[in-house]
Amino acid sequence: MKRDQPLREGFTTGTAASGAAKAATLLLLTGSAPPTVDVPLPGGGRMALPVAEAHLAGDTAVAAIIKDAGDDPDVTHGAAIGCRVSRLIGAADGSVVVDGGEGVGRVTLPGLPVAVGLAAINPAPRAQIAAAVAEAMRLAGYDGGISAVVTVADGEGLARKTLNPRLGIVGGISILGVSGIVRPFSHDAWQTSISESLDVARALGHDTVGFSTGRRSEALLRAAEPELPETALMQAADFFAFALAEAARRDFGRIVWAAFGGKLVKMAQGLQNTHAHRGDTDFSALAGWCAAAGWPAGLAQQAAAANTARHALEMAPSPAAKTALVAVLAGEALGHMRRFAGPGPSLTLLVFDFDGGLLGRFGEKPYSSLSDRVISS
Template sequence: MRRRQGLREGFTTGTAAAGAAKAAALLLLSGERPATVDVPLPGAGRLTLPVAEARLAGEGAYAAIVKDGGDDPDVTHGAVIGCRVDVCPEAGPGGVAVEGGAGVGRVTLPGLPVAVGLAAINPAPLAQIRAAVAEAAALAGHGGGLRAEVTVPGGEAMARKTLNPRLGIVGGISILGTSGIVRPFSHAAWEASIAEALDVARALAHDTVGFSTGRRSEALLRRQLPELAETACVQAADCLAFALGAAAGRGFRDIAWACYPGKLVKMAQGLANTHAHQGDMDFSALAGWCREAGWPEAACRAAGAANTARHAFELAKGAPARAALAQVLAGEALGHMRRFAGPGPRLRLFVFDFDGTPLVRAGTRPRSRSG
């Protein structure tokens, strides 16, 4: 597939499932064993996929597509997404019943776009699979009902490396994809996962949400807030503004954020997204904050010429100086967090040193809308 900003794009589990379903339907209804299959993408566009396997299976047919995540670091890259298609009069004339089999997760908690008890096949890929099977039926002149069962060998093991267990999706991976295409390192993909996790937390009646930039900072936050449920923890990575706005918009009254000094400097700068590609570190501003924290002038100048935020913090003369700088940065960061979250929620910021030692715990109370 084409490259986007130097990175190769891939396709989603939903697109792979649609391809497998169409290939199986073509084999079942027309006897054709396709080497490739052309599938519709959600919204618009089409994509041609190589078929890894297609065979008759009893009274039905089975086909498989190997998921290609492109250059995205996706645990489902290389997964075999299979689908068995059978004639199913119960689906009604022209109807397509879609189900999840082995390796496809099942929803057990509210708040997701799929109802509790159903296979974790999101609405867009569900429609995509139905459309792909319907195309095969039309090509073969079949007007009866069909049943498509999506399977993922090893899907349960893959799911342990995803957020599915936390979201209450058990037994396998989710079949996902709003566009059908995987765009490497996509912030939109992160934002979608944040929104989904927040929907689950809200459906479980959590009033507090704990954001972190990754697994380590999440573990440290939960040590500070042992009452925080696992389902109320969301790894927001660099999506500062989006996560805060999404949580406030869903009515969370208390928002905690955990980070390390590197991200804290970006937050103090007021960047909506703290990824390295979204904005450079402002070391001149950092030098000024070092002065505000009471650092000696020589250390402030050295911090202004540092290579990284970590390097700058390592120039501190002892733990009190590091904590003082973190306190100044936290004050700046909280002001921008309030701007992103609006006046409603309480905001708390937990900053940890690179070795996990707590540096700062700061916060602000909700503001009245009149200011």
């Protein structure tokens, strides 16, 4: 894809479930389901969705929508989000009961926006699903009650590729979506997972949280900080500023961040998001940091022409020179970590080499002014 091409938007699992619920309700109450179904969005507006499946099974109607995440990387893209709808016996008040079935996770830990024991359907999509069903009931002239059970094909398998197991959500994925729309590279679902992971860690009484950019750095973080429980570890991906601010907002006493050299350079630049598409490496600044680390002038200038940050680090004339550069970069990165986290928490930055070796452990104690700043390695 060319970078100047507009990126295609998609829709959330909550919107898909709303479409399936409305189509199934229409089928149950009128005997037919439309080829496309129009649903309300939590953030306002509406969206028309193609109905992939609709059939009757005795007193139950079943429908499904294929989740389309647009150009956003999303493990649920292409998944069949379904809903089983049936009449609530004895209800005559237009009530709608929303629950989760196969492939939808159940909450087992506190701290999430959904209570322990309930299906992992967040408040906004739960209300969206209920509103879509209510629309179908009005169209059909039905004033009884409806039960809507959301399902996800292979939801349990998909959940293993998400943070749900870490959050204590078992048996499937979560039904998410604050706006109902997936905007490419906004990564709303990932940011929600970070926030919810922090809520769980806080609810479990953890005072320290550990961030990493992915599975490999998380494994190294776990080995370097073995006292941290799994529920205190979370993959923040490229959301550098967001994760720090969210952790500080919940008053954690200590924040640990694990990074490789390439991400360290982005952190030293102070980029809020360290993804490759969000900001290029500033090799001119990197050359200046090489000089500050004591590299020979000519070699420091060569770093400005490096292909990647990793390439620049591998240009170090000795292990000591690499260690010195990492220390300079870590000092810059810690300054930005403090800027994003504020004065409250103690900060620890672990920097790993590309072969997994620990290049340095750097820290800052809480401070309220620049004169209080303490960096140790």
